[in-house]
Amino acid sequence: MSDSTTPPASTPVTVSKIGYVGFETLDVDRMVDYYTKVLDFVLVERTNGEAFLTTGFDHHAVVIQQGQTKARSFVGYEVWGDLADAQRRLRDAGYAVERRSDLAPSIPAVLVLEEPGTGVPIHLYDAQASSGVEGYTPLRPTKLGHVAAFTPDLKPSQDFYQDLLGFKWSDTIGDFFVFLRCNADHHAANFMASKTREGMHHIAYEMRDLNHLQTMLDHLAKNNYRLEWGPGRHGAGHNIFTYHQDPDGNDIELFTQIDMIHDESKGYFEPRPWHEDFPQYPKTWEVDLIAVNSWGPINPDKLVH
Ligand SMILES: [Fe+2]
Structure with missing residues (x-):
């Protein structure tokens, strides 16, 4: 059953937007400096070896991790509708899905599945917490x-x-x-x-x-x-x-x-x-x-x- 806020489920999942990208670097501080001082992102949270940066309302659009400069560690997509429904439909379609609650401080539940060909983990979630960032700046990307x-x-x-x-x-x-x-x-x-x-x-x-x-x-x-x-x-x-x-x-x-x-x-x-x-x-x-x-x-x- 669909309503005006939920598109018909013609596919197991309907992604509504790209939410975030994660990648590794040898030098988190240097990348945080670049993102905050050059691209004008806001550093929302810094945990053990991870930095979460945003351009606006969502908690993060970029996750920088300490590592071996492995580009595109994961990509997060926001989905329409209920995450439990998405999980059930993915399993019905024969896809292995892992439900995790420890991947980001702002997202209580994330479905993780593997992108074919690359093995990159794809995160699916229904909402992020707000970043708390408000207001206008002349520089920051939208x-x-x-x-x-x-x-x-x-x-x-x-x-x-x-x-x-x-x-x-x-x-x-x-x-x-x-x-x-x-x-x-x-x-x-x-x-x-x-x-x-x-x-x-x-x-x-x-x-x-x-x-x-x-x-x-x-x-x-x-x-x-x-x-x-x-x-x-x-x-x-x-x-x-x-x-x-x-x-x-x-x-x-x-x-x-x-x-x-x-x-x-x-x-x-x-x-x-x-x-x-x-x-x-x-x-x-x-x-x-x-x-x-x-x-x-x-x-x-x-x-x-
Ligand atoms: Fe492009």
């Missing part, structure tokens, strides 16, 4: 937008996210880069097929608009962080992007103006004058400037797979 990762094969990843977690297909570039959405935003998860690379491709944070992005870029420059690519406009997703590296060398994207689907029954992205197609439906893109950076140039390193 939210964690997406996490892009390498995977050996696209299909198992795509099947897992679409058939089990309720994601929808947004775009594919060539036969190696897929974009998946769990709400109006063009993608919350994207995967690049690679037999030689693994881990995180990049983490992306959303900026309000171009002025917000520019303010942050000036702030990055003042702190000696230089762009490695952009500003440009992606074709798939049409977000204006910039990329720089955090102190560990993880690629960090700051973006704005990402495509959105507000009416799933229509199936196309809200029309924008910079689109190539009118209307713009999810599609498989040729690998060229239009798909990757319509403002030019292509960054060959970003296309390695």
